[in-house]
Amino acid sequence: xxxxxxxxxxxxxxxxxxxxxxxxxxxxxxxxxxxxxxxxxxxxxxxxxxxxxxxxxxxxxxxxxxxxxxxxxxxxxxxxxxxxxxxxxxxxxxxxxxxxxxxxxxxxxxxxxxxxxxxxxxxxxxxxxxxxxxxxxxxxxxxxxxxxxxxxxxxxxxxxxxxxxxxxxxxxxxxxxxxxxxxxxxxxxxxxxxxxxxxxxxxxxxxxxxxxxxxxxxxxxxxxxxxxxxxxxxxxxxxxxxxxxxxxxxxxxxxxxxxxxxxxxxxxxxxxxxxxxxxxxxxxxxxxxxxxxxxxxxxxxxxxxxxxxxxxxxxxxxxxxxxxxxxxxxxxxxxxxxxxxxxxxxx
Amino acid sequence: xxxxxxxxxxxxxxxxxxxxxxxxxxxxxxxxxxxxxxxxxxxxxxxxxxxxxxxxxxxxxxxxxxxxxxxxxxxxxxxxxxxxxxxxxxxxxxxxxxxxxxxxxxxxxxxxxxxxxxxxxxxxxxxxxxxxxxxxxxxxxxxxxxxxxxxxxxxxxxxxxxxxxxxxxxxxxxxxxxxxxxxxxxxxxxxxxxxxxxxxxxxxxxxxxxxxxxxxxxxxxxxxxxxxxxxxxxxxxxxxxxxxxxxxxxxxxxxxxxxxxxxxxxxxxxxxxxxxxxxxxxxxxxxxxxxxxxxxxxxxxxxxxxxxxxxxxxxxxxxxxxxxxxxxxxxxxxxxxxxxxxxxxxxxxxxxxxxxxxxxxxxxxxxxxxxxxxxxxxxxxxxxxxxxxxxxxxxxxxxxxxxxxxxxxxxxxxxxxxxxxxxxxxxxxxxxxxxxxxxxxxxxxxxxxxxxxxxxxxxxxxxxxxxxxxxxxxxxxxxxxxxxxxxxxxxxxxxxxxxxxxxxxxxxxxxxxxxxxxxxxxxxxxxxxxxxxxxxxxxxxxxxxxxxxxxxxxxxxxxxxxxxxxxxxxxxxxxxxxxxxxxxxxxxxx
Numbered sequence: 001x002x003x004x005x006x007x008x009x010x011x012x013x014x015x016x017x018x019x020x021x022x023x024x025x026x027x028x029x030x031x032x033x034x035x036x037x038x039x040x041x042x043x044x045x046x047x048x049x050x051x052x053x054x055x056x057x058x059x060x061x062x063x064x065x066x067x068x069x070x071x072x073x074x075x076x077x078x079x080x081x082x083x084x085x086x087x088x089x090x091x092x093x094x095x096x097x098x099x100x101x102x103x104x105x106x107x108x109x110x111x112x113x114x115x116x117x118x119x120x121x122x123x124x125x126x127x128x129x130x131x132x133x134x135x136x137x138x139x140x141x142x143x144x145x146x147x148x149x150x151x152x153x154x155x156x157x158x159x160x161x162x163x164x165x166x167x168x169x170x171x172x173x174x175x176x177x178x179x180x181x182x183x184x185x186x187x188x189x190x191x192x193x194x195x196x197x198x199x200x201x202x203x204x205x206x207x208x209x210x211x212x213x214x215x216x217x218x219x220x221x222x223x224x225x226x227x228x229x230x231x232x233x234x235x236x237x238x239x240x241x242x243x244x245x246x247x248x249x250x251x252x253x254x255x256x257x258x259x260x261x262x263x264x265x266x267x268x269x270x271x272x273x274x275x276x277x278x279x280x281x282x283x284x285x286x287x288x289x290x291x292x293x294x295x296x297x298x299x300x301x302x303x304x305x306x307x308x309x310x311x312x313x314x315x316x317x318x319x320x321x322x323x324x325x326x327x328x329x330x331x332x333x334x335x336x337x338x339x340x341x342x343x344x345x346x347x
Numbered sequence: 348x349x350x351x352x353x354x355x356x357x358x359x360x361x362x363x364x365x366x367x368x369x370x371x372x373x374x375x376x377x378x379x380x381x382x383x384x385x386x387x388x389x390x391x392x393x394x395x396x397x398x399x400x401x402x403x404x405x406x407x408x409x410x411x412x413x414x415x416x417x418x419x420x421x422x423x424x425x426x427x428x429x430x431x432x433x434x435x436x437x438x439x440x441x442x443x444x445x446x447x448x449x450x451x452x453x454x455x456x457x458x459x460x461x462x463x464x465x466x467x468x469x470x471x472x473x474x475x476x477x478x479x480x481x482x483x484x485x486x487x488x489x490x491x492x493x494x495x496x497x498x499x500x501x502x503x504x505x506x507x508x509x510x511x512x513x514x515x516x517x518x519x520x521x522x523x524x525x526x527x528x529x530x531x532x533x534x535x536x537x538x539x540x541x542x543x544x545x546x547x548x549x550x551x552x553x554x555x556x557x558x559x560x561x562x563x564x565x566x567x568x569x570x571x572x573x574x575x576x577x578x579x580x581x582x583x584x585x586x587x588x589x590x591x592x593x594x595x596x597x598x599x600x601x602x603x604x605x606x607x608x609x610x611x612x613x614x615x616x617x618x619x620x621x622x623x624x625x626x627x628x629x630x631x632x633x634x635x636x637x638x639x640x641x642x643x644x645x646x647x648x649x650x651x652x653x654x655x656x657x658x659x660x661x662x663x664x665x666x667x668x669x670x671x672x673x674x675x676x677x678x679x680x681x682x683x684x685x686x687x688x689x690x691x692x693x694x695x696x697x698x699x700x701x702x703x704x705x706x707x708x709x710x711x712x713x714x715x716x717x718x719x720x721x722x723x724x725x726x727x728x729x730x731x732x733x734x735x736x737x738x739x740x741x742x743x744x745x746x747x748x749x750x751x752x753x754x755x756x757x758x759x760x761x762x763x764x765x766x767x768x769x770x771x772x773x774x775x776x777x778x779x780x781x782x783x784x785x786x787x788x789x790x791x792x793x794x795x796x797x798x799x800x801x802x803x804x805x806x807x808x809x810x811x812x813x814x815x816x817x818x819x820x821x822x823x824x825x826x827x828x829x830x831x832x833x834x835x836x837x838x839x840x841x842x843x844x845x846x847x848x849x850x851x852x853x854x855x856x857x858x859x860x861x862x863x864x865x866x867x868x869x870x871x872x873x874x875x876x877x878x879x880x881x882x883x884x885x886x887x888x889x890x891x892x893x894x895x896x897x898x899x900x901x902x903x904x905x906x907x908x909x910x911x912x913x914x915x916x917x918x919x920x921x922x923x924x925x926x927x928x929x930x931x932x933x934x935x936x937x
Contacts (some may be wrong), residue, residue, distance in 0.1 A: 043723065048722065065711060164687065314514075315515045318430070322833075
């Protein structure tokens with residue numbers, strides 16, 4: 001029945017289109033007496049130019065209004081301020097860049113659509129013959145160059161600080177281990193050195209392939225929920241068991257691919273505990289919004305947690321690779337650490 | 348000269364030599380266009396299927412059972428086929444529609460016509476180029492029907508995911524067919540590109556110096572050079588991947604355990620593949636974009652009734668963009684774990700592209716300024732292109748900045764960016780080209796009212812689909828997620844996803860207007876005059892009815908550049924390139 005209806009609707013739509021075109025054709029034939037089509041027949045009439053000049057103006061206004069409206073409406077969904085030290089700097093760079101491109105956007109788009117309207121073809125008008133103007137070319141080569149030079153410099157410095165950070169104390173070493181489809185974390189233990197590992201050592205309870213003969217690995221702690229102390233530098237080392245995954249923690253502005261056969265890394269310092277984030281006004285607003293929606297669809301309420309996601313296509317359950325991360329005070333962290341079993345104990 | 352003598356021996360053309368194994372560039376252009384359109388319909392339909400899933404993940408759609416068969420369970424699609432759909436959608440749109448469909452169509456149609464040549468340098472190689480493309484398209488479509496489904500590792504097919512059938516079903520037979528199809532595609536692309544380069548360099552008519560070439564030809568010419576230099580690298584990347592898949596080599600693979608089994612690969616690196624892939628992949632963006640910009644330059648100048656502003660700056664910026672496109676590929680790899688110093692270098696080179704891009708955007712604006720705009724559908728699509736080129740180009744400044752890319756990499760922010768700057772701009776350029784040169788292709792006019800309806804619907808839908816995606820990305824939502832319902836932190840994004848999907852459906856329906864207009868007008872449209880837009884370029888001096896060899900008598904001589912619109916002293920507001928410079932005219936340096 002649905003199929004039949006669909007077919008009928010499509011057929012009717014095609015018939016309607018044919019009729020519309022026929023009307024225009026007949027109108028054309030009535031307007032024109034001679035047989036041979038004339039050059040320039042494709043050019044719109046002054047009336048059409050007038051209508052579509054106004055349509056373009058309308059589209060331009062609509063685009064700008066939509067852009068501004070959406071910034072207010074959907075800006076609320078944007079991630080709250082970064083919960084990592086370097087992320088604060090990233091956010092600042094982001095919003096400075098955003099301000100620059102937003103300004104350019106709000107100048108050029110209205111100009112474009114305004115020109116389309118303002119200079120629409122009218123009777124007896126002749127376009128002005130302008131081939132080039134070196135001063136103008138210089139202006140719009142020079143100004144972007146200067147602005148970009150500033151953005152590039154700022155960007156490169158920020159990137160350097162993130163990739164080669166200087167910490168006052170030695171960072172806590174943690175491995176993020178990815179496989180289809182889940183995450184495991186491994187803390188380096190008391191010696192803060194991860195034991196060697198390779199997929200060839202995987203077997204029994206040794207799911208990460210830690211080398212049993214490597215002394216450094218014996219005190220490693222393998223966990224399915226990662227706890228970290230606030231304000232202490234952390235060095236993540238990423239490994240993958242099978243395909244490329246990507247360790248992505250949006251609230252820390254942290255992302256690094258996990259590449260099989262290689263170890264990649266990313267260092268950062270969490271600056272807010274999970275509890276502090278839950279008290280952040282923007283987070284509270286977002287959580288309330290989410291919980292209103294969840295209530296309507298009959299789901300349990302949700303509270304904020306840091307979560308590690310996979311952000312590189314890795315197979316069927318790519319969308320559901322999560323690891324909960326809890327940032328807490330140093331005392332709480334130490335307490336939690338005591339309750340965990342080391343690799344040696346698990347053997 | 349060879350082409351000239353060739354045109355004079357009139358042999359009977361059969362249906363097969365005229366329409367199927369044609370060596371005439373105009374017919375080959377049409378073949379590329381129609382094949383590209385069919386692939387485009389498949390690609391767009393796929394996007395609508397996965398948009399249904401993304402907006403309403405828990406609803407049942409019987410239509411999914413119809414299209415996906417065993418891959419859909421009671422109207423809910425399987426996660427594997429979701430990944431396959433996004434993969435094939437990307438592959439088809441990037442290569443089959445926006446590379447072959449755009450460059451293949453218009454380079455073939457316009458290069459000989461606009462430079463004043465009888466045909467391409469080698470009609471036979473040109474024919475081969477199309478048939479390799481046809482075979483490639485056929486295999487890609489056939490790969491949709493293999494038992495384990497088509498390739499599903501994303502259009503970038505990163506190994507090990509694409510190398511190991513154990514990692515996902517699509518990496519079996521589907522991936523093999525994908526690689527075969529792409530190999531044929533690369534062959535097609537190289538045959539075409541070599542022909543374009545040789546033709547532009549050698550077969551220009553008398554007086555058609557390089558600085559008198561229309562910007563379309565400059566764009567096609569530089570695009571062809573980009574293709575020749577970058578596609579072979581994708582070929583080698585695919586070849587090594589084929590070795591890893593079939594012969595047990597370890598170019599890209601090392602220390603892998605999958606499906607509970609340790610594999611013997613050792614010492615390879617997937618990062619190598621990424622470097623090779625993006626060495627093609629980034630120039631590919633400009634292989635798609637430059638022809639669209641070339642078409643837009645021509646359409647905007649003609650319909651503004653003004654010279655294109657800053658011709659030399661426009662050519663310079665094409666060359667600059669092309670050069671830079673080869674040294675920026677690493678910006679796709681900031682977070683792969685490559686040496687951070689490379690991140691610094693690639694940030695620098697990438698952001699430099701904004702300079703020639705800004706020059707182009709401002710020159711388009713200035714060309715419109717004080718014009719006498721003829722707002723044809725082609726012109727509206729060209730203005731639309733300038734709009735999307737600006738919007739998408741600006742967000743590139745964020746993604747090209749390594750420090751900022753860390754957080755938005757592989758999120759919907761990227762999806763928004765490249766769809767707007769590359770997808771929309773190129774598709775708008777493609778539409779502008781079709782509306783503008785349809786009379787040249789089919790000798791008939793497209794319906795203007797339907798063209799206007801098509802533009803307005805497409806423009807609104809385009810921004811409606813891709814603009815909101817920026818916010819999804821800034822909220823941290825990763826791309827290529829089958830659903831985000833398992834992550835409560837993204838629950839509030841559901842309304843944006845619904846809006847996007849509704850606009851996607853509207854945008855898809857809008858294309859029906861175009862397809863109808865295209866086929867109806869090709870057969871029943873009003874007959875076209877020789878020069879429907881009062882344009883200066885040479886193709887409008889050829890007869891409306893196609894003849895082999897393009898011009899019935901001598902090839903006309905060119906006396907001026909292509910942009911003498913509204914020239915002071917001229918009677919009309921256009922002076923075709925074949926008109927000699929009169930004494931009362933000022934010399935303009937072209």
